[in-house]
Amino acid sequence: MECNGQEITESQYPELFALYKDQQQAGKAFLPDHRGEFLRGWDNGRGVDDGRALGSHQGDAIRNITGSMGLVGHVASVHYGPAWGNAPSLSGAIDVARGWAQNSTTPVGNADPNAINGFTFDASKVVPTANENRPRNNAVMVIIKAVSGPNLLSQIAVPQRTVINASTGQQNFSHSYEVGRPLWVYMNGVKLIQGDDFTATDGSTISLTRPLVADTDIEIESFGKIVLSDMIGDSTHDGQSYVRKDGAWVTEKIADYALLDFGTVTKNSRYVQDNPFGDASVICYAEVFFNGNWGQAYMIWADGGFGTQGSQWGNQIVVQTGRHEVLNSPRNTGMPHGAVAGLTSGLCRVHVWRVGV
Known part of the structure; x- marks a missing residue:
């Protein structure tokens, strides 16, 4: 939402309401109004612009x-x-x-x-004068979001959902979640307020503040994550499952991501490797090396097939090439490689992300 001074309600945004409640008017909450203002990092004890509260306004001065x-x-x-x-x-x-x-x-x-x-x-x-030259401004806290972990590039939020037919008197419910990430609990479709109606502190248990007085449907939703491992550089593999750790390719499973090297693939062929995550569900796609770059390959099923497809088959990852070519014209397949004149063989690799257990 734009920080334009608009009023917010507790039913719409309970966490924001708790943050800004009573700052401008008792019992109400308003977003800060940053329109037309410079933002200044809150001093917070440094001593350069002391004596100010977070969010306070300051007039201009020389x-x-x-x-x-x-x-x-x-x-x-x-x-x-x-x-x-x-x-x-x-x-x-x-x-x-x-x-x-x-x-x-x-x-x-x-x-x-x-x-x-x-x-x-x-x-x-x-x-107006002061001991510094400044424009009118609002005090803000400048923060950076950081996620700890080896070789971590980013995190992709993955929704997780648990539906429970709860019984009278039940108060505790099991659901895997990450502490500090968004978490929602609904009772018969009504959203509960964290802190008032339930607590969640250990990553596996949600506790209602009061036991249920009747049989009730409880729905719990949260965001998990897929960790993308470091993919800087490349390496020659021997057909095994690899991930990046501390700048080197290793075979241990340190993340929910793996890269499978299928070596050189040829048209009208099938190649199989073990799923690096066993029977877990995965998302995967194949890439073919062409003209100095890796690019995602697709398959069109025309007259026997053109292209290269990577997919899961139970506890295996399968690469299937087209009957005629492993790469075809982008206008026919949507591949990113540019003009391709009937490539019948090439280097292939498959990216694999685990999304299930």
């Missing part, structure tokens, strides 16, 4: 500019002031140092009130 102007000479017979009809008319940051204040009848300093002996310059008389 560092103060001060100075003085002395008279080159003094003529004792010349007087300045209202009595003589010639009180100084000054503006902006300039003021008198001694004598009469600008356009006033009150003398300043300890000098002869009828004489002006100097001038001062003070920018704070005109503009």
Whole structure:
């Protein structure tokens, strides 16, 4: 959502509501309004911009500019002031140092009130000043999302869902989830509020704050992850299952991703390797090396087949090539390789991600 100061309700966004509740108005919550504002990292104890709360607004300011102007000479017979009809008319940051204040009848300093002996310059008389130059801004906390783990490039959220026909008196439910990731619990279709209606702290158990008073359908949803291992570089394989660990290809299963090397494949052929994740369901696709690059290969079933297909068959990963070619024209197959004139053999590999257990 845009941070435009809009009001949010607890029923729509319970977590945001709890974060911003009572900050602007008791019992209500509003998003911050960052339109037209610079964002400034919250000081949070550093001492550069201390004394501010997270989310607070700060007006613009410049560092103060001060100075003085002395008279080159003094003529004792010349007087300045209202009595003589010639009180100084000054503006902006300039003021008198001694004598009469600008356009006033009150003398300043300890000098002869009828004489002006100097001038001062003070920018704070005109503009806001501070010990720094700054635009108007809002204090924000700048954060970076980091995920720990060896050779980790990214995480893809994978939805997980458990439906339970719960019984009267039941309070605890089993569901695998990652602590800190999104988690939703529904009772007969009504969304429950984490913290108020249930707790989830150990990654495997969801506990209702009160036992069920009747048989109820409980639905639990969460996001798991697929970990993509480091794929920098390449290697020559011997037809086995490999993953990347600390910059090297190894055969141990350290992640839910593996790369199978099928070597050189030829048209009208079938190649089989073991599924690196046993009987678990996987997503996989084949790539063929052409013109210096790896690219995903597809299959069209016309007159016996053109292309290369990788797929799962139980506890095996199968590569099947077309009857006529392993790569065909992109306009026929959608392959990314560019112009291909009937490639009948080539290097092949298959990416495999586990999505089941």
